[in-house]
Amino acid sequence: MGEALRAAVFAVLQAALLLAAAPLLHGVIKKMKAAFQTRQGPPLLQSYYDIAKLLRKEPIRSETTTWVYAAGPRVYFATAVAATTLVPVFVTAAPLEAVGGILLLVGTLALGRFALASAALDTGSPFGGMGSSREMTIAALAEPALMLGLFASALAAGSLNLGTLVRGLAEQGPSLHPSDLLGFASLFIILIAESGRVPVDNPATHLELTMIHEAMVLEYAGPDLALVEWASALKELLYLTLLADLFAPIGIATTLTPATALIAVTAWSMKVFLFAFGVTLVESTNAKLRLFRVPELVATSLGLGFLALAIRFL
């Protein structure tokens, strides 16, 4: 029982920390993107202000909606929070690693997507349906590539459990094996697709022809919208952390002392910042792809993942 309690406390702490940090990630990306466009950009903390403002606003919902519409953002938020407890962040152990590994993580995020995509259909607005349909389409295309990429790294460590996996990788140290590079490229593409970044989706647009995620949550307002925005930021942070865990296990703490903790937090922030810079770079230098060109991008990722597997094990 003591162990379960310790895991629970650890889980709550880590989830709270990531929740607190997630809006900052969006702020940083927006700032960097503005710098690329030689603009001033919003203040770094703007995302926090936005969420705080939205949470205090009057909640308004459409007449046509049912409880599914209200449940959507809450389940989406809850799955993102639950997912943080399955991923090692600062220490080579995930708080709830006994509960499940990579497959559970992917499944949990899929549950959140299912909830939000269903809720989007509830208002009767064609935008909701359009966003829902496109989101599920892209998720369906990304899923096999994601699985293959994760399989490739999982097999290297001999486990699908993220705790075990990261411990194994931290022991081996960072590697520049070609299969790791290919696997990284493959998962980076999927990261962009899953977190709704250019060239797959554009988080800054509100044009009906190009919206995907934004169209899905177009009808949300006030606290509902705050939950969606916050959860999306958390999900993106989670994907970047996962990438850092799998391909750059540097600085992560194997034992918990004040010194290692400090190093781990610094290293994690640096890595996430670096990957965020990569995402911004791709977003700033590419045009958004037509929806029907996305399969080609995802197929590239799938091919890279398969090559990564083949190179390592044949």
Next chain:
Amino acid sequence: MLIALAIRLFTIVATVAVARRPAICRVVSMGGSILASAITGWLAVRVITSRAVIDGVLARHAASGIVFGYAVTPLSAWFLMVLALIAAPVAVYSIGYFAHAVPASRTATTGVGFNVLLGAVELVFVASDVVTFLFAWELMTLATAALVATDHEERSSRRAAYLYLVMSHVGTGCLVAGFLALASRAGSLSFSVLLTGDTVSGSLRHVLFVLFFVGFGVKAGLIPLHVWLPEAHPAAPSSVSALMSAVLITTGLYGLLRLCAFGLGVPSLDWGLAVMGVGALSAILGVLYALTENDVKRMLAYSTIEHAGIIVLGVGVAMMARASGRGDLAAVAMAASLYHVLNHAAFKGLLFLGAGGMAMGTGTRRIEEFGGLLRRLPWTGFFFLVGALAISGLPPLNGFASEWLLFQALLRGFASIPGLVRLNFPIGGALLALTSALAAACFVRAFGISFLALPRSRAAAEAPESPALMLVPQGYLAALCVGLGLFPGIVLQSLDRVLASLPGVQSPVALAPSSLAMASPRDVTDGVVPLGLAVAIGGGIIVGLLLAARRVSRRVPTWGCGGELTARTEYTATAFSKPLMMMFRAVYRPTREVEAMAEVSPYFPTEVRFRGRIEPTFERYIYTPLALAVLRVAVGLKVLQAGSLHAYLAYVLVLGVLLLIWLGGSI
């Protein structure tokens, strides 16, 4: 076992006796069915817990000395348990449903068909010799055909029943040929002699494998033998469709396991590969066709093909593992398959019952004519949502549990089977991931378009909720979906006994460390505790509720871009699946016609007609040419069967002479 069958027989007689009184007739037939299912379930549980095979003799033919017997092995018991778990709630549902959906004059025949079908399926599972098996198999086919043709005024129902009969008999033909070849080699009709695995060898073994694979594949609905399934399932009354998807399909899977995987000796690696290939193909094509289907029951039927494919994919992995002598891997794969058999029965039964309620309330099965049903049918909608989540393989529900195991098996297969052939496993894994993600898209569409937003027709706006007698079984099945997901350990512990009885499969004790958890065997590094995740998500929801705790004070109309928002401006089911249809157009080969009717100028059409369809590839390129060829041969054979008695007498004479010459030569 005999008691259960006797109750079914008695029920059939009683049903016929009270055929004039539909209400009593329904209660009698379904009550008897529930009682028999309960006894079957009890028996199955006893066999699984005690590991003792219960067997006995049904009849003895004195002259030839042939014994017709039954034997409840742990594998049969597993399938019997699935049947009992699903058949009982379906029977309760049918008492309410048949009152509305089946004309009074046909209540008795439907009730009889229902009981004959279940009895025959039970007999298929327990038959211990070829004759009993084939008798039960044929009885099952005929009972199903009769149930499919319940609405025989409808041309489509008659066609569906006919197609089902033709396909089934092609399959049965393969089975008869296979069993005869096997029995003549073994010199016995009893399964205990036939299926020891050393009766045949060499190329005959391969031929037999193909015969049995085709024979059972038809019943399991594997692509390309699936064409009957999307026709027959929607044509039958919904509760029968639920039985067909949840129970009838499993007879094919049972046969595949009994014969192809464990009956013909250690399978060769190629068989495993072929089975995996067919499984993956069925899974992916099944879900793709389901995704564009606008008839809710046909959509569910295609999804059945998908899940049969997933189960068979697991069987294929198990066969490859056995061929490579990896009993531990075979155990994981078999556990995944058998677990999925149970899970699929639970959620597909639930969804078909829900679809029945929807069709009964609105009088249509077209998803495009539903919409907003959640307001009118709150309970049906809620249970349908649970089923949709489960079938999409989302944690912590049951679909996730079995797919998790299958992923483990695939990963482990890649790590433990040597050679190039192992590249097959990650491809299988990627296809499985694609399948389950597409299934999620498919069921967001099915649930969202049917139950949410504004009603798209008057029927949908005024649909009544199903009576309690129909809702309670759905609630029970929904609870089963949740329970089987949260307590995977209990399922795996009982599966352990079943797996231990199969040859070449190691007992995977390590799979279930506790009743709440699953873990992969040998180096137990990955495990999953669905309840833990449920608690974590629950915690997250509480946080979300606290953060956004303000009560909704205002409700306003949805913004309609300046125009009026009506059901006609809503996103449709066809539109929802359009992006995927375009991306997979190589599979669908869609065609569409758009006609614009204009009076003044083509830029101001008064009416636009849109017709889109996807090409039925298998029907057009395989079955139509095949049917034409068969007809052509039949026309050719007319010359022989001309109706002239003299010609027939001549045939008999010629045949007699030839036989005499042949036999004389051999003596």
